[in-house]
Amino acid sequence: xxxxVLVCDDAIFMRTMITDILSGAGYEVVGEAETGLQxxxxxxxxxxxxxxxxxxMPDMGGIDAVREIVKQDPNAKILMxxxxxxxxxxxxxxxxxxxxxxxxxxxxxxxxEAVQRVLG
Amino acid sequence: xxxxxxxxxxxxxxxxxxTAFNHLLLEWEREPAAREPVDGLFxxxxxxxxxxxxxxxxxxxxxxxxxENLLDLVRRGPAPVTPAQLDLLFRxxxxxxxxxxxxxxxxxxxxxxxxxxxxxxxxVGRAAPxxxxxxxxxxxxxxxxxxxxxxxxxSPDAVLKGARALLVLARAGALGAVQAVxxxxxxxxxxxxxxxxxxxxxxxxxxxxxxxxxxxxxDVESVEVVDESAEAAPDAARGRHIRVDLRRLDELMNLIGExxxxxxxxxxxxxxxxxxxxxxxxxxxxxxxASLQGEILQARMVPVWQVFDRFPRMVRDLARQMQxxxxxxxxxxxxxxxxxxLDEIADPLVHLLRNAVDHGIEPAEERVARGKPxxxxxxxxxxxxxxxxxxxxxxxxxxxxxxxxxxxxxxLGLVADEVEQLSDDDALAHLIALAGFSTAEHVTDVSGxxxxxxxxxxxVRALGGSLEVKSExxxxxVFTIRLPTTLAIVRALxxxxxxxxxxxxxxxxxxxxxSRRGEVQLVQGREILMLRGxxxxxxxxxxxxxVPHAGPRPTSxxxxxxxxxxxxxxxxxxxxxxxxxxxxxxxxxPRGTTPVFSGATILGDGAPALILDAGGLI
Numbered sequence: 178x179x180x181x182v183l184v185c186d187d188a189i190f191m192r193t194m195i196t197d198i199l200s201g202a203g204y205e206v207v208g209e210a211e212t213g214l215q216x217x218x219x220x221x222x223x224x225x226x227x228x229x230x231x232x233x234m235p236d237m238g239g240i241d242a243v244r245e246i247v248k249q250d251p252n253a254k255i256l257m258x259x260x261x262x263x264x265x266x267x268x269x270x271x272x273x274x275x276x277x278x279x280x281x282x283x284x285x286x287x288x289x290e291a292v293q294r295v296l297g
Numbered sequence: 298x299x300x301x302x303x304x305x306x307x308x309x310x311x312x313x314x315x316t317a318f319n320h321l322l323l324e325w326e327r328e329p330a331a332r333e334p335v336d337g338l339f340x341x342x343x344x345x346x347x348x349x350x351x352x353x354x355x356x357x358x359x360x361x362x363x364x365e366n367l368l369d370l371v372r373r374g375p376a377p378v379t380p381a382q383l384d385l386l387f388r389x390x391x392x393x394x395x396x397x398x399x400x401x402x403x404x405x406x407x408x409x410x411x412x413x414x415x416x417x418x419x420x421v422g423r424a425a426p427x428x429x430x431x432x433x434x435x436x437x438x439x440x441x442x443x444x445x446x447x448x449x450x451x452s453p454d455a456v457l458k459g460a461r462a463l464l465v466l467a468r469a470g471a472l473g474a475v476q477a478v479x480x481x482x483x484x485x486x487x488x489x490x491x492x493x494x495x496x497x498x499x500x501x502x503x504x505x506x507x508x509x510x511x512x513x514x515x516d517v518e519s520v521e522v523v524d525e526s527a528e529a530a531p532d533a534a535r536g537r538h539i540r541v542d543l544r545r546l547d548e549l550m551n552l553i554g555e556x557x558x559x560x561x562x563x564x565x566x567x568x569x570x571x572x573x574x575x576x577x578x579x580x581x582x583x584x585x586x587a588s589l590q591g592e593i594l595q596a597r598m599v600p601v602w603q604v605f606d607r608f609p610r611m612v613r614d615l616a617r618q619m620q621x622x623x624x625x626x627x628x629x630x631x632x633x634x635x636x637x638x639l640d641e642i643a644d645p646l647v648h649l650l651r652n653a654v655d656h657g658i659e660p661a662e663e664r665v666a667r668g669k670p671x672x673x674x675x676x677x678x679x680x681x682x683x684x685x686x687x688x689x690x691x692x693x694x695x696x697x698x699x700x701x702x703x704x705x706x707x708x709l710g711l712v713a714d715e716v717e718q719l720s721d722d723d724a725l726a727h728l729i730a731l732a733g734f735s736t737a738e739h740v741t742d743v744s745g746x747x748x749x750x751x752x753x754x755x756x757v758r759a760l761g762g763s764l765e766v767k768s769e770x771x772x773x774x775v776f777t778i779r780l781p782t783t784l785a786i787v788r789a790l791x792x793x794x795x796x797x798x799x800x801x802x803x804x805x806x807x808x809x810x811x812s813r814r815g816e817v818q819l820v821q822g823r824e825i826l827m828l829r830g831x832x833x834x835x836x837x838x839x840x841x842x843x844v845p846h847a848g849p850r851p852t853s854x855x856x857x858x859x860x861x862x863x864x865x866x867x868x869x870x871x872x873x874x875x876x877x878x879x880x881x882x883x884x885x886x887p888r889g890t891t892p893v894f895s896g897a898t899i900l901g902d903g904a905p906a907l908i909l910d911a912g913g914l915i
Contacts, residue, residue, distance in 0.1 A: 259457070264486050267460040277464060277515060280456045294515050 179203065180296055183219055185210040185239065186231040186258065191281075195229055195258070198285045199292070213237030217245050220253070227296060228255045230275070232266050240270045247274035254295045258283075304401050307352050309540065311397045314341045318390050319610040322383065326613075329377035338386070339368045343481050345393065354400035356407035357393065363417040364389040369484065370424050385420055387610075388413060444473065444499030447507060448521040451492030455516035458492045459485035464514040466496065472510055473500030492518075543636060546597055550786075553590050554880035557786060558899050560586050561877070565902055590878075594783050597637070601679045601688070602630035604643045608650060608677060615654045622661050622672045623654060629679035634686055635783040638760055642688065642780065645753040649690040649776050650677065652750075657694030657774055667771065669693070685762070685804050686782055691775040697768040702728055723864055726766040730754040753778075761787070761802055761881070761895050763912045765862040777862065779804070787881060789908065790857060791874035791900070794838045795846050798906045800879050800898055801868070805911035807860035812869060813853045826856060826867050833858060833867040836914055841893065846871075859911050866915040881908060 182204050186192045196206045208223045210216040214236050220228060228246065232239040239257065246253045257270045257278040267278050276295045279288050318341045325334035346361035364386060371378050392410050399406060407414075449465055451458050462485045469475050478496040485494060498507065504522035511520045560583055567579040605627050616623040634642075658664075658673035665671050674693045679686060699719045706712040706719075706728050719725055729750045750764070753776075757764045762780035781787055781804045789800040810828055812835065818825045824835040835856065839846035856867040879898040895910035 264457045264459050267457055268463055268482070268486060271460060271463050271467065278457065278460055291515065294513060297513060 179205060180226040181205050181207045181223070182292075183208045183210065183216070183223055183225040183228045185213075185216040185219075185228060185234070185242070187211050187234045188231075191231065191258070194283060195288070198283065198288050201285075202289050202292075204292070211235075213239060213242035213245075216242045217249075220246050221249065226254065227292060228253065229258055230255050230270075231258050232260075232263060232270065240266065240273055243270055243275050244273045256291055256295050304352070305542075306540065307348055308397065308401045311345055311348060311357075312394075314345050315390060315394050315397070316606050317341050318345075318393075319387075320606060322386055322390060323609050323613060325378060326383050329379075329383075332372075335368060335372040335378070339365060339372060339481075340477075340479060342368055344477065345397075347476070349397075349400070352400070354396075354405045356405045356410060357396045357400050359407055360389065360393055360396055360410050360414060363414050363421075364393070365481075366421050367417050367424075369481075370421055373487065373489070374424060382420060385413075385416060389417065444476075444497050445504075445507075446495060446523040447498050447511070448493070448495045448519075448523065449511060449517060450519045450521075452516045452518045453492070455492060458490050458516075459487070461514065461516045462490075462492070462494055465511050465517060468510050468514045469496065469498050469507070472502045472507060473498055541596075546593070546636070549593055550597065553586070553593055554786060556586050557590065557878055557880055561900065562903060590786060594635070594786065597635050597783065598633040599636050599639055600631050600633050601639060601686075602627075604639050604646070605630055605677060605679075608646070611647065612650055612654060612675060615651060619654055620660060621654055621658050623658055623675050624672050625675045625677070627677050629681075632679040632681055632686055633782070634679075634780065638780055638783070641756055641760055642778065645756045645778065646677070646688065646690065648750075648753050650675070653690060653692040653694065653774070657692040657696075659695050682779070685779050688778045688780065689775060690778075691773060693773040696770045696772055696774050697725060697729070697766070699725065699768075699770070722765075722767050725768060726764065729766070730764065758895065758910060758912045761804060761908075761910070763805065763861045763915075765864075779861065786878055788876055789879045789898075791877055791906070792838070792855070792857065792868075792870040793872040793874055794842070794870050795844055797844065798874060798900065798904065799838070799870075800877075800906050800908045801857060801859075801911065802879075802895075802908065803876070805859045805861055805915075807858045807865065809873065810856040810858055810867065811853050812856050812867070828858065828865075828867075831865065833865045835867045835869055837869045838909075839871075841914065859915055861911065861915050864915050868909075868914055879906075879908065 182199055184192050184195050184199075184206055186195065186209075192209050196209075199206055204227075207225055208219045210219045212234050216228065216230065216234075216239075217237075230239040230243060234242075237245075243255050243257075246255065251274075253274070255275045257267055257275045258281065259267050259270075259278055260281050267275075270278070277291045279291045318338060321334040321337045321341070325331060325338070328334070342361050342365040346358050346365055349355075349357035349361060367382065367386065367389075371382060392413050396405075396410060399409075447469065449462070451461055451465075455461050459482070463482060466475055466478065466482075476497050476499070478494065480490065480494060484490065500507065502510070507522050508520040511517055560579075563579050563582060567575050608627065609625055612623060612625040615621075616625075653675050658675065659667070659669075661671040664673065674691075676689070676691045678689045678691070680689065702725060703712060703716065703719045707714055707716075711728060712719075719728075730753075750766075754764050757778050757780070760780055762778055765777040765779070766774065767777075768774040781802065787802045787804070789802045790806055792799050792801060810826065810833075812826050816826065817835065818827065820832070824837075826833045826835055833856075854869050854871070855873045856869050857873075859866045859868060877900070879900075881896045881898060893910055893913040894907045896908040898906050898908055900906050
């Protein structure tokens, strides 16, 4: 374990929850971002092993952030966090380079499975 | 990636898809509530779109995409397809055909199709207020039949199954080229998607590795890797085939032709020297070249449906245009012919079918008034005969107007004015086969452009075949085209007249007979040989060919009896030299000469021989 994770979500509630789930499983959350632009900056600064990315965020959404990060690091491992009914957006994110997705409301076991698949 | 080298492959595969597309449209038109046609149509449009996009043919891809949208909508909707939608799709098929041709020729232009695209969009807009956003086509690899088929079922509790499927496909893509994804990614995004999908994967990985890789995408319940060859078995058109340029087969055929000639010479040498070893080798070479020839001939054979399949659509359009009710049936689709013959025969068949719809089958009111069903029957049938294939075009229409043919023939001075009626089918066939003979009162879009049955006859004769007509007033007309199954090498009878040797293909040879002096009767100035009670008119070959023939007439001479349908003719020659396989070299007879030769060949001794056209001797 010990993989370093960047958590990106505009809701503190969600960031906290994801951080808790991941920390509980031995992952190290090294940073958080509230917007797409922040996500890009932090990714560059922290070079994490994994990014969890909300789709809808202010100041550049998650999909554009994925595109930008993948452009900089084609091997970036990004897990999309989506609400139900956002299939088209998730598809777009995958086409942009995201490796997997989880759907809110989060079930910890599903989140961890997805994280393992992406890191796998 | 340079895709230009895939252009030929793209063209031939696109045409296959378009043929299927037309076919399925017809099927759908007959049964608007059926499911299968629309699924197949959707796949055809989708494949075409993917291939065109890969080639960079934006106009084709765009058109296919619009057709796909409309199909998608109709198939998801509760209502059966409407005639207006079908018409739109038929037009899309035509436009796609043109667009594909233009794109391959370097003119990928969306402008000619702008109106149709707008109409397709409007129809989609009518049927669904909010069409799904256009998505880039899944990259399709333009290679047919490669790889394994993979079936994936997602867990029933998986969320966003469409997105999950995409992840599975991404994992598959890491193993090799993914194509023919069904349902399409855009369909998978629909709520109705049940999590089952199939695709083709061209990979070196084994089933276990494929399964493990795909399961790693998550939420996968099962992965089934299907052996493609087993899967494709019921669909004979697929299977383990490769595409070969026809010119290669032609070249191979030419070489084998040369080999057959060389073998003939070897046979002659062997016979002269009577060396047992030489005889053995000669025999072996004979056997091997015969097998080689059989294989290559087989490789050139294609089922007639490859050409026939375009006719249902054509007949439908014609019937609409001419306002006829026509039930069209195709029989014997699986019968095989040499590719070269099949290609040549397409135009004559188009002509005969057009004639049948335009001149044969009457308008519905007229049919009903004559006590016939309103719906006319038109049948195109291929039948295997001994050494030939017969293709028959029959309709139950009004039959050929004999009075008019006779009138026209008199006008042209082809028939004496005293002749009162034309009851004989052969005479009828002979007249309508003459160049420029057409009784059409007015030139229509469909037929009667001045080229008539004569064009059909010319093509058929050039192929070593024959055309026969049977017509019954008010009951219908049957045209029968008889063709050799293969062109390049035929078995022929060699005969000598004077010092020359002639070859007569066995296609129309019925039997050998002998004419003894005293058995030949003179009937109406013609020599007739009675054969088992049947009168066979004799043709003395030297007279017909106009070659000098001296010497006393022997008491008995060999006769080659030719048969073409009901007609018979006995060709009198000086001697029969036996049967041999001959390689047909095309032969362009000087203009204005009697068409009695269909080609030339080179015999085993290196001497040339002319090939007689049976049609010209009957």
